[in-house]
Amino acid sequence: MGRPPDPDRREATLARATDYVLAHGLAGLSLRPLAAALDTSPRMLLYDFGSKQELVAAVLAEARRRGAHRLTEQLPPTAVSAEEHLRAIWTWMSAPERAPFVRLFFEVHADGLAHPENYPDRAEAITGWFDTLGTTLRGITAGPGDTVTPTLVMAVVRGLLFDLTTTGDRHRTDLALDRFCALLRP
Amino acid sequence: MGRPPDPDRREATLARATDYVLAHGLAGLSLRPLAAALDTSPRMLLYDFGSKQELVAAVLAEARRRGAHRLTEQLPPTAVSAEEHLRAIWTWMSAPERAPFVRLFFEVHADGLAHPENYPDRAEAITGWFDTLGTTLRGITAGPGDTVTPTLVMAVVRGLLFDLTTTGDRHRTDLALDRFCALLRP
DNA sequence: CGGTATATGGTACGACTGTTTCAACAACGA
DNA sequence: TCGTTGTTGAAACAGTCGTACCATATACCG
Numbered sequence: 001m002g003r004p005p006d007p008d009r010r011e012a013t014l015a016r017a018t019d020y021v022l023a024h025g026l027a028g029l030s031l032r033p034l035a036a037a038l039d040t041s042p043r044m045l046l047y048d049f050g051s052k053q054e055l056v057a058a059v060l061a062e063a064r065r066r067g068a069h070r071l072t073e074q075l076p077p078t079a080v081s082a083e084e085h086l087r088a089i090w091t092w093m094s095a096p097e098r099a100p101f102v103r104l105f106f107e108v109h110a111d112g113l114a115h116p117e118n119y120p121d122r123a124e125a126i127t128g129w130f131d132t133l134g135t136t137l138r139g140i141t142a143g144p145g146d147t148v149t150p151t152l153v154m155a156v157v158r159g160l161l162f163d164l165t166t167t168g169d170r171h172r173t174d175l176a177l178d179r180f181c182a183l184l185r186p
Numbered sequence: 187m188g189r190p191p192d193p194d195r196r197e198a199t200l201a202r203a204t205d206y207v208l209a210h211g212l213a214g215l216s217l218r219p220l221a222a223a224l225d226t227s228p229r230m231l232l233y234d235f236g237s238k239q240e241l242v243a244a245v246l247a248e249a250r251r252r253g254a255h256r257l258t259e260q261l262p263p264t265a266v267s268a269e270e271h272l273r274a275i276w277t278w279m280s281a282p283e284r285a286p287f288v289r290l291f292f293e294v295h296a297d298g299l300a301h302p303e304n305y306p307d308r309a310e311a312i313t314g315w316f317d318t319l320g321t322t323l324r325g326i327t328a329g330p331g332d333t334v335t336p337t338l339v340m341a342v343v344r345g346l347l348f349d350l351t352t353t354g355d356r357h358r359t360d361l362a363l364d365r366f367c368a369l370l371r372p
Numbered sequence: 373c374g375g376t377a378t379a380t381g382g383t384a385c386g387a388c389t390g391t392t393t394c395a396a397c398a399a400c401g402a
Numbered sequence: 403t404c405g406t407t408g409t410t411g412a413a414a415c416a417g418t419c420g421t422a423c424c425a426t427a428t429a430c431c432g
Contacts, residue, residue, distance in 0.1 A: 002407025003399040009409090025300040027213070031390065042390080043410065052390060103299045110296035113289045113351055114211040123353040151362040155345025162344050163337060165299055167309040176337040183369040188377025189429040195379090217420065228420080229380070238420060373432105380427070388419070398409070 010048040013038055017045075017055065018062045022100035026107045029056070053118075060108065064125075067101050075136070082137045083181050090157055090177050094164055102161055129154050140184055156180050196234040199224055203231075203241065204248045208286035212293045215242070239304075246294065250311075253287050261322070269367050271322045276343055276363050280350055288347055315340050326370055342366050 016038050021029060031042040031052060038045075049055035074092055075085070092098065105125075112119040133150035134141060141149040156177070164173045202224050207215060217228040217238060235241035260278055261271070278284065291311075298305040319336035320327060327335040342363070350359045 001401045001405080003409075005408060027297065027300050030388080032388085041411070043392095043412085046391070047409075103296075106292070106299060107296045109348065109352060110289075110293045111213065113292060114213050123355075126349050126353050147358055148361045148365050151346075151349060151358055152342070152365050155349055155359075155362060156338070156341055157345070158348050159341030159343070159345030160337075162295065162348070163312050163341055166295060167312050169309075172333055172337055173341075175334045176341060179334050179338050187375075187431045189379070191378060216418075218418080227381070229382085232421070233379075375431085377430080378428080380425100382425085383423085385422080386420100389417075390415105391417105392415075393413085394411105395413105396409100396411080398407100400405105400407080402404085402406105 013040060013045070013048060014058055014062055018059050018066070021056075021059050022063060022104060026056070026104060026111065060104075063101065063104055082140045083184060085136045086153060086157075086181060086184075087177070090160070093157060093161060094170070094173070099165070102165060106162070106165070126154070199226060199231070199234060200244055200248055204245050204252070207242075207245050208249060208290060212242070212290060212297065217241075246290075249287065249290055268323045268326045269370060272339060272343075272367060272370075273363070276346070279343060279347060280356070280359070285351070288351060292348070292351070312340070 017034060020034055020037055029052075031045055035042045035045055045055060046052075049058060071092065075088055080088075093102065108119070108122070112122045116122070127147075130147050130150045133153060134144060134146065137149060137153065160173045160176055163176075164170060167173075203220060206220055206223055215238075217231055221228045221231055231241060232238075235244060257278065261274055266274075279288065294305065294308070294311075298308045302308070313333075316333050316336045319339060320330060320332065323335060323339065346359045346362055349362075350356060353359075
């Protein structure tokens with residue numbers, strides 16, 4: 001009896017809140033401006049998510065879900081070479097459409113350095129690549145259990161993303177990836 | 187006539203404020219706790235620095251000054267090989283004593299992504315390395331004006347620092363740098 | 373001493389924060 | 403229609419923020 005709950009509302013506001021965070025960043029996030037942009041109220045945000053902290057956690061989970069989904073459907077099949085895979089990853093991650101995700105990624109990392117207790121599984125954002133890259137980079141790695149090569153490859157990608165987002169110099173960063181690919185060729 | 191100004195006071199509080207920011211981070215920096223930790227008052231901080239923004243700018247300049255000073259006196263002379271130079275850079279930057287600087291570095295980068303207008307010369311933090319590395323990596327670079335090799339080298343260092351500060355896995359990141367050095371050998 | 377400049381302390385302002393409280397409204401079953 | 407449950411608005415609470423204003427203290431010169 002009584003009014004039936006509306007589970008869609010929470011998911012809808014979560015989706016739009018994720019858009020907002022991707023657009024405006026995590027640093028200065030505040031409930032009142034967020035609610036205003038979402039045509040709702042801080043009251044409802046707390047009603048749906050309990051607290052700001054839980055809201056942020058839900059938004060980060062949703063953002064990661066989107067990123068992972070987009071990546072798996074974008075990367076080429078395992079048939080192509082390791083170098084082509086690496087180039088595809090760089091092209092995909094450095095594309096302007098991914099800029100909001102990249103910014104959020106760096107923002108979360110920086111906040112995690114100051115408050116590690118809020119991100120209990122933040123290492124997974126690094127180690128989660130090993131399984132995927134271990135297979136797609138087959139031919140470069142030194143065996144199936146090799147984590148060193150994926151570590152280096154992703155360090156290059158993240159380091160070049162750091163450079164690109166700071167300087168905006170796409171040409172130079174693209175050339176640096178070319179150089180790395182050349183080094184990988186035996 | 188009148189009471190003589192005390193220029194040392196501002197520098198002394200700047201030094202201690204820099205210590206505080208390196209220890210506590212930039213994100214949640216607030217005048218009142220900062221002043222309490224420095225045995226002074228928010229009133230005096232504004233009196234000496236004009237505004238919080240100028241204080242932060244002064245602190246960041248001081249932090250960069252310290253980092254640059256420490257680095258130039260630590261790196262080996264130009265006589266050693268490029269690989270030894272790279273290893274020295276990694277050893278120095280990944281040392282636990284540098285962790286506060288590294289954290290501040292990533293924090294500033296993340297904040298710069300959201301508010302680029304506050305960091306008009308943030309690209310210098312990247313390109314400033316080219317002159318130094320261009321000479322010390324002589325033998326690996328493709329000429330004196332080559333910016334691609336320093337870009338890749340520093341991307342590896344920053345990417346591995348990102349990994350290390352997230353996962354804390356020093357062994358794996360050290361091995362990844364070994365792998366990169368092996369790739370650099372012709 | 374007075375005059376004058378720098379250095380401080382105290383306090384309050386206005387704007388913001390996340391959160392709570394109270395009340396009302398909406399949609400359903402009986 | 404009534405009770406019940408989910409939803410929503412308005413307002414207030416307790417706090418923090420950067421900053422400005424006003425008075426006072428301190429240290430120098432003449």
